[in-house]
Structure formats: structure tokens, C-alpha cells
Amino acid sequence: MKLKYSTSVIAFLLTFSSASSWSCDEILNDKLVYEGGYSFVACSKDGLSKVGKTINGKRQQGIVDNEKGKIIIPIEYDNLSYFNEGLSSASLNMKRGFINKENNIIIPFIYDETGFFNQGVATVSIVTIEDSKRVLRSGLIDKQGNIVVPIDYESLYLDNESGLYHAVKNNQHGFINSDGKTIIPLKYDYIHSFSEDLVVVEKDKKYGVLDIKGKEVVPLIYDNATLYTNGLLRVQKGSLYGFIDKKGKVVIDFKYKDIGNFSEGLVEVMIGDKWGFIDIDEQIIVPPQFDKTEFFREGFASVQINGKWGVIDREGSLIVPTIYDSIGTFKNGKAKVSLNREIFHMDTQGNLTEYASSSGYFYDDFGKNPVR
Structure with a gap:
């Protein structure tokens, strides 16, 4: 028996840092389902598992201690988060609050949305009526429930890398700290997440880069930009793409119709209507000849050629012919391939190993993106 988790559960799990002890043990989950009669069991965190049952036609959740097999939070909540800094965000009767591991209510159920605690504060949101419209406003509270940042932001969420909060007010984006001090002024049309201590900002349809103190390190002159990866930023100038470094110096010139991101020293580039690969010195390693x-x-x-997928090596040699409907990325020497709505595992020589599924669909790394 294999459990299927909803996208909301998966999205919730992905919000936590890798420092936590996570486990997705199907045998343990199946055991809990069988012995506890639960309708679902989520991946466990720090030895605890979220479990659910349908009671009187209503789906409710609790938390079980895996080692003891004992319910520590009764199955009586509409929704629960795992514990972060000793508190769990819980939902009851359409409102959210926080409970501790003894199931004591620490912060009353008065909020419409809540985040999780990080360094002693958590995001909370309430719905207000403004000009006859329902509007969500957000702020920060401490573990005693005291409001430390007023609940008047249109959006407020933690940026994990910088430890700052991405804040939005009057449709303008910036960053504040956990005390509410403005670090990057709320004057941008959009701000990405921090990456490698830098953040891409957008104003009047132009993109540039700021450091963690809000200093401009790359002027807002580009037509698009993403996130820094390995010290490089993919940017668009006019209709063409290239790369700049952290000081704004052009590393890959703007002469490509489209471009990917560097991986293992190579990057996909589109020249004309075909894709190939170049290195950091813009030497063509694999000539453009592929559709995707x-x-x-x-x-x-x-x-991909003519709608069918194959595999090349770093020299551009086709080691697996383009006969498959889809091919995922290799991991530990294997990739998933789809052919005629059946899925198999394939090794690096193109040999099909074991049968995987008959759904015709599978997911790449950690189930994030469906591959068809």
C-alpha cells in the first residue's frame, strides 16, 4: 500500500528547513494507518507524524509520537502544522492559533492565517473589510501573542536565506526585520527571494540587484532576471539573454534567444530555433540541434527531437535514441522514462531496469514538477 499525499501537504512540508529531522517511511506510515485506523499519515518530523481521520463527516487532524505510538495531540483540529520552536499552528472552527506539545492553547484561535515560529516570532493574518472588500492584513507576533509588527501589511512572509521578511504595502515590495525595521524600502513593484546574499528587484518593468543592506549593486537596466546561481545571474536585455556576475559584469554576452542555467559547467542556449550547450567561455560544446x-x-x-526524448553525454553523443515520450534527470545512475504511457527506470547505458508505473506521468526531484 502506498499513500498519496495532497499537494497542500507536500507544499507544507517543503516550507521547513533541512535542519529538521524529516522522514517519509512508507512502512511506518502503513503501520500507523493499519493499527491506528487513520485516513492519512504525513511524513514525520522530529519523530512525530501528523495523522488524520474523518469524524462525523469532517476530516480532522492530530499528532502521534512514532516511537511510543501514542497520540500526543488529539485528532480534533481542522488542520495542524508540525511543531516549530515548541509551538504548532492549529486551525479550529475556521480560525487559527498556536498550541504546545501538551495541547495547551498558547495563542488563542483568533487569526485567519498563521505562519510558523522562527527566532521567536510568527506571521499572523486577519481578514478586514475595506471598501466593502475582504482584505487580508499581516503582521508578526511573539510567543506570548504580543503584536511586535503591526498587522497592516498586504503580505508578509519570511525569506529563509536572509532572515528578513518580504513585506508588501500599497502594492509596493520591500524587506523588514523581525522588529519591523525597514531594511529595503517598500518602493519596488516586485522583489524576488534572496539568493547568495543578493536580491533581484523590479521597478517600472526594469530589473536590478540589491545587497542585503539595500545597496544597489546592479542598476535596474534589464528586462528580466531570475536568481543568482553559483555567482551568476541569468538576465534579459531586449529580446536576448546572457549572464552577469555579482558585480554586474557581463559573463555570457547577450546573443541568445533563450538560455537555461549552468549545471556541471554547461548551460543550454537557443541559437536560431535549436538548442545546444556552451561552457563559461562561450565555447560551443554541443552544437544547437535539439528542439528542447x-x-x-x-x-x-x-x-528532444521531433517530440521524442533521448539522452546525450557531455560530448554531445546520443547514448539513448530519441524514442521516449519523456525522460527525467539522472539520479544515482538512473532516470525515469515514459513510453506509451508506461514508466520504467533506465540506466546510463539506456537499459530499462524495473517497471515503475502505468500512469504515463511521473515527477522529477522530490515530486516538485510533473514530467509528461
């Missing part, structure tokens, strides 16, 4: 490409992983990349 994916990035290199473990020395191999998936490529």
Missing part, C-alpha cells in the same frame, strides 16, 4: 533540452546531471542530459 534539459540541464546536465551526472554527466547526462535529456534532449
Whole structure:
């Protein structure tokens, strides 16, 4: 028996840092389902598992201690988060608050939305009526329930890398700290998440880069930009794409119709209407000849010709013919392939190993993106 988790559960799990002890043990989950009669069991965190049952036609949740097999939070809540800094965000009768591991209510159920505690504060939101419209406003509270940042932001959420809060007010974006002090003024049309201590900002349809103190390190002159990866930023100038470094110096010139991100020293580029690969010195390593490409992983990349996928090595040699409906990225020497709505595992020589599924669909790394 294999459990299927909803996208909301998966999205919730992905919000936590890798520092927590996570486990997705199907045998344990199946045991809990069988012995406890639960309708679902989520992946466990720090030895605890969220479980659910349908009671009187209503789906409710609690938390069980895996080692003891004992319910520590009764199955009486509409929704629960795992414990962060000793508190769990819980939902009851359409309102959210916080409970501790003894199931004591620490912060009353008065909020419409809540985040999780980080360094002693958590995001909370309430719905207000403004000009006859329902509007969500957000702020920060401490563990005693005291409001430390007023609940008047249109959006407020933690940026994990910087430890700052992405704040929005009057449709203008910026960053504040946990005390409410403005670090980056709320004057931008959009701000991305921090990456490598830098953040991409947008104003009047132009993009630039700021450091963690709000200093402009790349002027807002580009037509698009994403996130820094390995010290490089993919940017668009006019209709063409290239890369700049952290000081704004052009590393890959703006002469490509489209471009991917570097992986294993190579990056996909579109020249004309075909894709190939270049290195950091803009030397063509694999000539443009493919309709679509994916990035290199473990020395191999998936490529598409006439709607069918195959695999090339770093020299551009086709080691798996383009006969498959889809091919995922290699991980530990294996990739999932789809052919005629059946899915198999394939090794780096193109040999099909074990049968995977008959759904015709599968997911790449950690189930984030469906591959068809």
C-alpha cells in the first residue's frame, strides 16, 4: 500500500528547513494507518507524524509520537502544522492559533492565517473589510501573542536565506526585520527571494540587484532576471539573454534567444530555433540541434527531437535514441522514462531496469514538477 499525499501537504512540508529531522517511511506510515485506523499519515518530523481521520463527516487532524505510538495531540483540529520552536499552528472552527506539545492553547484561535515560529516570532493574518472588500492584513507576533509588527501589511512572509521578511504595502515590495525595521524600502513593484546574499528587484518593468543592506549593486537596466546561481545571474536585455556576475559584469554576452542555467559547467542556449550547450567561455560544446533540452546531471542530459526524448553525454553523443515520450534527470545512475504511457527506470547505458508505473506521468526531484 502506498499513500498519496495532497499537494497542500507536500507544499507544507517543503516550507521547513533541512535542519529538521524529516522522514517519509512508507512502512511506518502503513503501520500507523493499519493499527491506528487513520485516513492519512504525513511524513514525520522530529519523530512525530501528523495523522488524520474523518469524524462525523469532517476530516480532522492530530499528532502521534512514532516511537511510543501514542497520540500526543488529539485528532480534533481542522488542520495542524508540525511543531516549530515548541509551538504548532492549529486551525479550529475556521480560525487559527498556536498550541504546545501538551495541547495547551498558547495563542488563542483568533487569526485567519498563521505562519510558523522562527527566532521567536510568527506571521499572523486577519481578514478586514475595506471598501466593502475582504482584505487580508499581516503582521508578526511573539510567543506570548504580543503584536511586535503591526498587522497592516498586504503580505508578509519570511525569506529563509536572509532572515528578513518580504513585506508588501500599497502594492509596493520591500524587506523588514523581525522588529519591523525597514531594511529595503517598500518602493519596488516586485522583489524576488534572496539568493547568495543578493536580491533581484523590479521597478517600472526594469530589473536590478540589491545587497542585503539595500545597496544597489546592479542598476535596474534589464528586462528580466531570475536568481543568482553559483555567482551568476541569468538576465534579459531586449529580446536576448546572457549572464552577469555579482558585480554586474557581463559573463555570457547577450546573443541568445533563450538560455537555461549552468549545471556541471554547461548551460543550454537557443541559437536560431535549436538548442545546444556552451561552457563559461562561450565555447560551443554541443552544437544547437535539439528542439528542447534539459540541464546536465551526472554527466547526462535529456534532449528532444521531433517530440521524442533521448539522452546525450557531455560530448554531445546520443547514448539513448530519441524514442521516449519523456525522460527525467539522472539520479544515482538512473532516470525515469515514459513510453506509451508506461514508466520504467533506465540506466546510463539506456537499459530499462524495473517497471515503475502505468500512469504515463511521473515527477522529477522530490515530486516538485510533473514530467509528461
